[in-house]
Amino acid sequence: MSRIVRPYGDTTGDGMVQLSFTLPVPHDKRAEGAALQLAAKMGLDGAMLVHAKPIGEGYTFFVVYGASTHLVNLDEVKVVERDYPHMSPKEVNDAVRERLGRKLCVVGACIGTDAHTVGIDAILNIKGVAGEKGLEYYRELRVVNLGAQVAVPDLVNRAVDEGADAVLVSQVVTQKDAHLHNTREMAAAFREALPPGRRPLLVVGGPRFDEGAAAELGVDRVFSRGTTPSDVASYLVHRLVTSRPATEVETA
Amino acid sequence: MTAPLLPLDPELVARARALAARAAQPVVDLARSHTTVSVERATLRLAGLTGADPDGIPWVNRLADAVAEQTGIEHGIALPVFHALKDHPDLTRLAHAAAAGGVRFELPTGRAAEPARTRARRAVSKGFARIEEQRRERDALVSEIGDPPQRPWIYLIVATGDIFEDIPQAQAAAKAGADVIAVIRSTGQSLLDYVPEGATREGFAGTYATGENFRLMRAALDETSREVGRYIRLTNYASGLCMPEIAALAGMHRLDMMLNDSMYGILFRDINPIRTFVDQRFSRQVHARAGIIINTGEDNYLTTADAVEAAHTVTVSQLLNERFAHEAGLPDPLLGLGHAFEINPEVPESFRLELAHALLARQLFPDAPLKWMPPTKHMTGDVFRGNLLDGFFNLAGVMTGQSILLVGMMTEAVVTPWLSDRDIALQNVRYVLSACAGLAEDFHPPADGFIAKRANHVLGEAVDLLGRIVDDGLLNAIADGTFGIMKRPADGGRGLEGVAERADDYWSPAAEILDRDDATTPVHEEPVR
Numbered sequence: 001m002s003r004i005v006r007p008y009g010d011t012t013g014d015g016m017v018q019l020s021f022t023l024p025v026p027h028d029k030r031a032e033g034a035a036l037q038l039a040a041k042m043g044l045d046g047a048m049l050v051h052a053k054p055i056g057e058g059y060t061f062f063v064v065y066g067a068s069t070h071l072v073n074l075d076e077v078k079v080v081e082r083d084y085p086h087m088s089p090k091e092v093n094d095a096v097r098e099r100l101g102r103k104l105c106v107v108g109a110c111i112g113t114d115a116h117t118v119g120i121d122a123i124l125n126i127k128g129v130a131g132e133k134g135l136e137y138y139r140e141l142r143v144v145n146l147g148a149q150v151a152v153p154d155l156v157n158r159a160v161d162e163g164a165d166a167v168l169v170s171q172v173v174t175q176k177d178a179h180l181h182n183t184r185e186m187a188a189a190f191r192e193a194l195p196p197g198r199r200p201l202l203v204v205g206g207p208r209f210d211e212g213a214a215a216e217l218g219v220d221r222v223f224s225r226g227t228t229p230s231d232v233a234s235y236l237v238h239r240l241v242t243s244r245p246a247t248e249v250e251t252a
Numbered sequence: 253m254t255a256p257l258l259p260l261d262p263e264l265v266a267r268a269r270a271l272a273a274r275a276a277q278p279v280v281d282l283a284r285s286h287t288t289v290s291v292e293r294a295t296l297r298l299a300g301l302t303g304a305d306p307d308g309i310p311w312v313n314r315l316a317d318a319v320a321e322q323t324g325i326e327h328g329i330a331l332p333v334f335h336a337l338k339d340h341p342d343l344t345r346l347a348h349a350a351a352a353g354g355v356r357f358e359l360p361t362g363r364a365a366e367p368a369r370t371r372a373r374r375a376v377s378k379g380f381a382r383i384e385e386q387r388r389e390r391d392a393l394v395s396e397i398g399d400p401p402q403r404p405w406i407y408l409i410v411a412t413g414d415i416f417e418d419i420p421q422a423q424a425a426a427k428a429g430a431d432v433i434a435v436i437r438s439t440g441q442s443l444l445d446y447v448p449e450g451a452t453r454e455g456f457a458g459t460y461a462t463g464e465n466f467r468l469m470r471a472a473l474d475e476t477s478r479e480v481g482r483y484i485r486l487t488n489y490a491s492g493l494c495m496p497e498i499a500a501l502a503g504m505h506r507l508d509m510m511l512n513d514s515m516y517g518i519l520f521r522d523i524n525p526i527r528t529f530v531d532q533r534f535s536r537q538v539h540a541r542a543g544i545i546i547n548t549g550e551d552n553y554l555t556t557a558d559a560v561e562a563a564h565t566v567t568v569s570q571l572l573n574e575r576f577a578h579e580a581g582l583p584d585p586l587l588g589l590g591h592a593f594e595i596n597p598e599v600p601e602s603f604r605l606e607l608a609h610a611l612l613a614r615q616l617f618p619d620a621p622l623k624w625m626p627p628t629k630h631m632t633g634d635v636f637r638g639n640l641l642d643g644f645f646n647l648a649g650v651m652t653g654q655s656i657l658l659v660g661m662m663t664e665a666v667v668t669p670w671l672s673d674r675d676i677a678l679q680n681v682r683y684v685l686s687a688c689a690g691l692a693e694d695f696h697p698p699a700d701g702f703i704a705k706r707a708n709h710v711l712g713e714a715v716d717l718l719g720r721i722v723d724d725g726l727l728n729a730i731a732d733g734t735f736g737i738m739k740r741p742a743d744g745g746r747g748l749e750g751v752a753e754r755a756d757d758y759w760s761p762a763a764e765i766l767d768r769d770d771a772t773t774p775v776h777e778e779p780v781r
Contacts, residue, residue, distance in 0.1 A: 022672045055675045056424045112440075118555060118629075147522050149443050173439055173457050225633070 003074045015067040017044065022061045027054040035062040043069045080211040082231075084238035089138050092233045096140035099241050106135055106236065107159045107200070108168040109146035112182035119170035119206055120145065123229050132228045141233070152182075152189045159200055160193065166201040166236050171209070179206055180217065187218030201239055203232065257653070257692070258615045259699040264711050265616060271718035272571035275726050280579050282526060283533040287758065289445070289750035290527075291534045292316050292329045294496035295762040298379030298504075299330075299372070301343040302463065304449040311347035312497070313446045318350035322357040326752040328760040332357040334375070335368035343375070359757075369759070376761040380541065383503035387543040390506055393474070394483045400431040402689070404624065404649055404657035406681055407487070411436035411668060413455030415465045419472045424671075426476045426484045429678045432509065432656065434487035435469060437461050442492025442521050443746060447501065457668065461488050461498055466505035485509055487547065490535045491517050493527070493747045499535035503542030509588060509656075510539060513549035514576045515569065519735055520552055524745035525727055529576075536580035537766040546582065547656070548573040551592030551625035553735055559594040559629075563609050564713035565735055566591050570613060571718065572726070574620070581766075584619035588656055592625035593645040601702070603644055608706035610652040611697070615707070624649045626660025638662035639680060646684035653692045657681065 009016025019039065025031045032049055039047035044066030051063035087095065096104050108124045122129035124136055124145045136143045144162050146155065159167050169186055171179035183204050190199055205223035214222045221235060293312040304310045319329040333346070336355055340346040349355050360368050400406070408430035410422045415435075422433045438455030441448075451468060452460040459465060466488065473484045485508035490499040495512070502510050514532055517523040539546055550566040550573075557565065570589045577587050591613045595602045613622055626645045631638045642660035649657045659681055663673045697703035721729045733739040 020672070022670065053675075055671055056428065059671055061672045061675060148520065149440060149522075176456070178456060 005072050005074060006070075007068050015045070015069070016065060017068050018063065018065050019044070020061065020063045022055065022059050024059055026058055027052055027060040031060045032062075035060075035064060039064045039066055045069050084235050086230065087234040087237060089133065089230065089233070092138055092230075092237050093140040095237050095241050100140075103140055103142040104165050104236065104240060105142045105144070105162055106166050106168060107144045107146065107155070107162055107164040108135075108170070109150040109155050110148045110170050110172070111150050111152055111155060111186055112171070112178060119172055120147075120168065123168065123170070123205065123227070123232055129228060132230050134229045135233060137229075138233060141236075152186050155186065156189050156193045159190075164200040165240050166203060168232065169202070169204045171204065171206040179208060183217045183219060191218070201236065203235070205232075257695070258611045258697060258704055258707055260612070260615050260711060261708060264708070264715055268567075268571055268616075268711065268715050268718060269575075271715065271722055272568075272575045275718055275721045276572055276575040276579065279529050279726050280533070280576070283529045286526060286530045286751055286753050287325055287328065287760070288496070288527055288530050288747070288752070289316055289320065289325060290494050290531050291496045291762075292320075292325050292760070293494075294500045294534065294538070295328075295330055295376060295760055296333070296343065297497055297500045298762055299343060299375035300378060301347060302449075303344060305351060308449065310446050310449055311344060311351075314351040315343070315347040318353075318355065319357045323359050324752060325750075326755040326758065327359050328754075328758050328763075330372040330376075330761050331365055331368050331759055332359055334372040335360040335365070337371060338367065361757075369761075372761040373764070376765065379500065379504065380762075380765055383500075383538070383542045386504065386506035387541070390483075390508065390543060393477065397477050397483045398481060400482045402685060404654045405431040405485070405621075406678070407432040407434060407623070407656050407658045408674065408678075409434045409436050409658070409669075411455075411458040413438065413457070413459055414453040415451050415459055415468055416453060418459055419469060422469060423472060423476045425674065426473065426480055428675065429682060430484070430659070431482065432485040432487055433469075433473060434509075434511075434658075435459050435461075435465070437489050442489075442517065442523070445493045445747065445750065447494050447497050461501075463501045463505060466501055466507055470506050485545075487511070490539070490546075492521060493517075493523060493531075493750075495528075495531040496534040496538070499538040499542075499544075502544060503538050507542075507544060509545040509547055510535075511549060512536060512539065512546040513552075513569075513590075514573050515730065515735055516549040516552060518730055518740050518745065520549075522740065522745045524748035524751065525730055525740060525742045527745070527747040527751050530751060532576065533580050534762075534766070536577055536582055540581035540583075540586065541766070543586070545586045545588045545621055546577060547588040547623050548590045550590040551594065554592050554594035555629045559592070559596070559609075560599060560605060563605075563710045564717055566609070567612065567616070567710060567714035568717050568721070569735060570617065571714070574617065584617070585621065587617065587620040588623045589613065589617055589620050590623045590625055593627050593641075593648060593660075594625075594629050596630055597627075597641060603648065604702050605706060606644075606648050607652060607697075608703040609710060610648050610654065611703065612707040612710055614652050614654065616711075621655035623656040623658065624654035625658050626664070628660075628664050631660075631662070631664035631666075633666050635662040635666065638664065639676065642677065643680050643684060646681050647688065650684055650688045651691050651695050 006013055006015040007017045032052055036047050036049055047064050047066030049064055053061045055061050108120045110120055124143050125134045135141050171182055202219040203221045204219050207225045209222045209224045211222050211224045293316045296312040301312050316329055319332050323332045336357055337346055406429055408425045410418050412418050418435055436458040438458040438460045441460055448460045448462050451464045470486055473486055477484045487509040488507055490510040490512045517528045518525045550569045553565050593606050595605050627641050639662040645660050659677045661669045661673050661677050727742040731741040
């Protein structure tokens with residue numbers, strides 16, 4: 001199979017894509033021409049304007065179909081592949097019980113002004129997400145969910161008090177890059193408060209994070225869209241239990 | 253409403269209400285016997301104190317803090333404030349002096365208290381007169397310009413962070429068909445223990461609720477209301493730590509609806525339960541005087557809990573919200589009780605279940621302007637499927653006669669709505685409203701059918717849960733995670749330090765007026781069975 005791909009409409013290689021956007025102009029012939037010109041500049045060949053509709057007085061919404069002139073080489077696509085084995089809740093519990101010999105403590109929160117607990121709740125609440133139960137369901141995990149709008153110093157203090165092995169932070173609001181600022185602030189606060197060997201594993205998640213940005217943000221791991229509780233649990237066990245000695249050497 | 257849409261067991265309905273009244277009573281007693289810093293500050297706002305110090309801290313906070321430090325808040329701060337006012341030209345200058353540490357506050361007693369009492373009553377009456385005037389102005393505008401021609405009213409959210417950006421967006425939304433504009437608040441405002449001042453241009457995922465922002469937006473929508481020929485209602489949020497103050501500002505600036513849930517702040521913002529219930533009672537009393545429709549937040553429970561398993565917690569919360577609202581003097585036409593279309597679309601018969609739950613609410617609260625909230629939890633980023641789901645949500649709203657419909661966005665969970673997202677969403681609503689305008693008339697589920705059985709089943713579960721809440725106490729039920737899975741103990745959460753038990757000599761000119769109203773407003777009393 002070819003490693004070079006184009007979008008697929010109804011025939012291999014047709015390159016067909018569909019695109020919708022709004023231009024800040026009233027709907028007339030010129031507006032439609034502008035939409036087609038934009039589509040051409042975006043790399044659509046033989047673009048068809050299939051729908052144009054005025055929105056209010058000065059805006060027009062367009063739907064355009066056309067053949068993309070771009071190709072993608074799958075061999076050149078870079079992604080963060082999962083670098084730890086996926087485990088079931090039972091495997092996670094067994095590993096923690098047998099190799100750690102105590103419960104693994106996870107403290108979770110939405111930090112800063114972010115009030116959207118949907119992410120942290122999906123991972124932590126027993127209810128879970130996508131048919132998976134959350135970390136509260138794992139018998140060998142002790143979960144402390146601090147909820148929304150937790151101040152970073154409070155999170156650090158609580159993590160210390162609870163003896164957290166891992167801290168999970170969820171950030172949904174991305175306006176003005178709030179998620180990135182908050183994450184850096186949190187990472188810095190933990191670095192300041194605790195020496196490397198005693199720092200909990202810092203994990204941040206949210207739909208708009210780049211999974212490759214962990215080092216840049218000062219955290220151990222970034223999870224993005226589509227993460228489920230078992231992804232997080234597997235990662236925690238991998239880093240804190242099964243590959244523990246290596247981690248200690250690394251951070252000591 | 254004419255014929256009942258759904259045959260509900262009348263005995264079960266009566267039992268549910270009686271239990272809700274019993275469950276609410278201890279909390280009402282608690283609310284009546286406590287005060288909070290925000291209730292006291294709201295009194296100062298009603299007395300006309302505005303403005304903020306150079307750091308942006310409102311003068312009501314500076315003054316209230318100074319009094320609280322010296323006399324505490326348990327006697328009410330009005331007497332110390334208005335007693336001290338004898339030596340100052342007005343409240344603003346008294347606040348300046350107090351902030352500089354130059355005022356000695358004391359609680360006047362006996363005859364010495366009378367002049368202070370008179371001054372306080374006079375000042376606060378002006379605030380209530382403004383609220384009354386705005387209420388009359390709304391009535392006049394509605395009768396002059398008219399209400400939306402259809403039900404449900406179409407409710408749209410605007411949120412840019414900048415009030416001057418919000419205004420044209422809100423006006424455009426009204427012209428595109430919105431009947432109600434909600435200016436969503438900046439993330440985090442609920443946890444500020446003060447209300448920011450002035451027109452604001454910087455917010456996170458929303459715009460700060462301030463008196464000036466309220467005034468600017470209301471004036472703009474008055475203009476648009478005349479243009480479009482229907483009175484466009486304005487909504488904001490009386491929630492969080494400053495609920496009473498925001499309610500007072502809303503009344504004085506003619507907001508038309510306010511989100512005001514009895515338990516939302518406790519569950520989702522970890523605000524102390526007692527603080528919340530005390531603040532909430534005061535804010536609802538103010539809303540009642542202002543003719544403001546409250547919107548309750550039951551939809552939120554379903555975003556954390558499962559919408560099928562937890563359906564009865566919505567009913568329980570609606571009954572409690574109703575009870576607390578009645579007790580605070582709000583009549584049924586001002587009770588925008590909430591519920592939502594949040595059942596997982598993968599569940600078989602999910603639409604029939606939604607219809608059952610929606611009809612149950614409609615039937616239980618026939619005179620309340622119910623607020624029907626769109627799917628959010630199961631909006632995945634697949635915008636095409638999202639648009640279909642929103643269509644079914646709209647259809648359920650029309651079929652079951654909902655009163656206020658919050659327009660669902662197919663880009664929920666993806667981006668804050670774009671101009672085109674709103675347009676597509678409104679097109680969806682308009683199609684359903686025009687295609688099925690009178691469908692409710694033909695839709696009478698049979699007594700032995702799936703929908704009627706499910707509705708009665710949920711009501712039965714609600715009665716069971718209410719029974720347990722009566723036995724355990726509502727505060728314990730909240731502490732145990734009964735609602736939305738969140739566990740919130742009564743001695744935890746934010747804002748507890750701003751709560752005080754009222755002393756025997758507690759006096760507030762606002763409470764005096766509001767509680768007098770209470771006595772004259774016939775409150776719906778249900779017999780306990």
